[in-house]
Amino acid sequence: MTGTTFVPGEPADRVLVEAARRGDLYSWERLVRRYQEPVYRIAWLVVRDSDLAEKATQSTFVRAYRALSSLQDEAALLPWLIRIAAGESRQQRRESGRPNPSDRPIQRSATPQLPATPVASLGEVSDLSPRERQEVVEAFDRLGEDDRLVIAVRYLLGLSRADAADALSVGTGLVDEALRGAMVHLRSRLGPA
Amino acid sequence: MAVALSVAELSWIPDVTPAVMDRISRDVVAYPEHFDRRPVAAPVPPPPVASGRSAGRTVGRLAVFAVLIVVIAGLFFFVATAHAAAASSFLPNAAFGVTLDACSIDLVLTEAA
Secondary structure: OOOOOOOOOOOOHHHHHHHHHOOOHHHHHHHHHHHHHHHHHHHHHHHOOHHHHHHHHHHHHHHHHHOHHHOOOHHHHHHHHHHHHHHHHHHHHHHHOOOOHHHOOOOOOOOOOEEOOOOHHHHHHOOOOHHHHHHHHHHHHOOOHHHHHHHHHHHHOOOOHHHHHHHHOOOHHHHHHHHHHHHHHHHHHHOOO | OHHHHHHHOOOEEOOOHHHHHHHHHHHHHHOHHHOOOOOOOOOOOOOOOOOHHHHHHHHHHHHHHHHHHHHHHHHHHHHHHHHHHHHHHHOOOOOOOOOOOHHHHHHHHHHHO
């Protein structure tokens, strides 16, 4: 999964966005199907609750459709959606009155409907033992929200530095710095090797 | 690496598309003012094509205008010539060269004044 999506035989984001701006709901529906998975993953990373993540994902696409005219670069749709998704997810979390997910057990009871795209980089850690894998997952889960997000947009979604900066609403120069800090925090939570 | 492990546990995700489109469809009807739309540029009307009839009308207008110009110039020339003749009768020593040239007409008028 990368920041710029090109699906052979499918219209480019720019074409669908322009059509959606003219009121073509079918074009927006295609974009929702195209990006619901990365948006849901980001929402899930923020709220760590499948129901809240689903609500946040829905709200993200509804709000984005309302504000389509404010999208400056139609080709940078995904970073824009991620930025909205992060905000919507935080709002869902606040409205639910639930604490920051870093401080509570993760809730994983998603209603399965679509198979998620396999994460390509998972093969890199296949040599880990089940116990080591669990430690990495738990260390990641204990990271703060900002750390999880910057790692996610760069390593999971594969966004470029500029797109990641756009998605996280920070300057381009801060992305690498934030990423380095997040990895330091992760290593510290993993403990001595 | 860690994030890959963490989110890899999400082997299924909910399909939010039907719910999203349902909400948008209802909102578009109920709150059209909330849906900010960039105005679509109105199509530019094609330039009017001159028909044979309108072209003939244009030529006719030009001809009438030319005739009016000639008539006005003729009247002006007649008046100027009459003034020159009158002036020469009172000022016999003055020489006036009246030609069809417009500059000469100006000269005649100046001398007559």
